[in-house]
Amino acid sequence: MLLAQLSDPHITAPGTQLYNRVDTGRHLREAVAALLALDTCPDVVVLTGDLVDRGSASEYSHLRDLLRPITDAGIPLYAIPGNHDHREAMQAAFADQPWMPRAPDFIQYVVEDFPVRLILLDTWVAKKPYGELCDARLAWLERALAAGQGKPTIVMLHHPPFRTFIEGMDAMGLKAPERLAAIVQRHPEIERVLCGHLHRPIQTRFAGTLAQTAPSTAHQLTLSLAPGAEERYIIEPPGFLLHRWSAATGVVTHTVTVGSYSGPYPFGDA
Ligand SMILES: [Fe+2]
Ligand SMILES: [Fe+2]
Structure with missing residues (x-):
């Protein structure tokens, strides 16, 4: 099973x-093209949040247009x-998709169609940059995990439940990550x-498993580990993650860089 994670x-x-500088639509178009040009076609694609910038209908419509080559290729x-x-x-915007829960519920659901179950969580809090899993969402997660009866599972959520040491982002991470950790640990x-x-x-070890974040398909966050560093963005090469699972190996993750670069070349003197 090959899972592509775009974020x-x-x-x-x-x-x-975006910011009168970043052509995020072009970046997503290029990421989708790179994904479809891989020598191994992903079985499934998941987008882990911040799909659009301001939450408007016109942005979501633009997003759906940009994603269409994936679904046209038959990839869920x-x-x-x-x-x-x-x-x-x-x-x-996704009301036509059978997986989309109906309002006013949370947008969290389980995908059971693959050898690895995907449990997708909603950490959204209205008008706040941080994320939260409230009692209702955590109880739902407990039920979703119990229903899997030990089948291999990947849990996905927008806000990472761990400290990254990029201070500005840690201040807007997942609130009370220990509550999620207590469930994952079991x-x-x-x-x-x-x-x-x-x-x-x-990446980091988290509650007995590995937790990791993905690059953006557009702009990246400046790497600033110094306390109090100003939060800024940078046009480093964008990318996405590819998670390859087999029963014998578990998940093996590759970071894919999107863009045009010299090569590939055979090894040996030119
Ligand atoms: Fe973002
Ligand atoms: Fe975000």
Whole structure:
């Protein structure tokens, strides 16, 4: 099973650029093209939040247009909200998708169609940059995990439940991550906890499994580990994650860089 994780595309209305500088639509178009050009076609694509930048209907419509080559290629596609999304607008934009829960519920659901179950969580809090899993969402997660009866599982949510040492982002991470950790700890079948939000690939051990964030398909967050560092973005090469699972190996993750680079070349003198 090959899972492609695209994150934080921050799509704006057609003809506009994010911060008057970043053409996030072009970046997503290039990421989708790179994904479809892989020598091994992903079985499934998941977008881990901040799908659009301001949560408007025109942004979501633009997003759906940009994602169409994936579904046209027959690859199933799922999404969860990030802090830049708007839950009701996202529900409306994906209302034709059978996986989309109906308003006013949370946008969290289980994908059972693959050897690894995907449990997709909604950490969205209205008008807040941080994320939260309230009592209702955590209780739902407990039930979803119990229903899997130990089958290999990947849990996905926008806000990472761990400290990254990028201070500005840690202040807007997942609130009370220990509550999620207590549940994950009881389920060794969880192969990964996969997140977005950071616009950088970062990994750590978490509650007996591995938690990691994905790069953005557009702009990246400046790497600043100094306390009090100003939070800024940078046009480093964008990318996405590819998670390859087999029963013998578990999940093996590759970071894919999107862009045009010299090569490939055979080894040996030119
Ligand atoms: Fe983001
Ligand atoms: Fe975010």
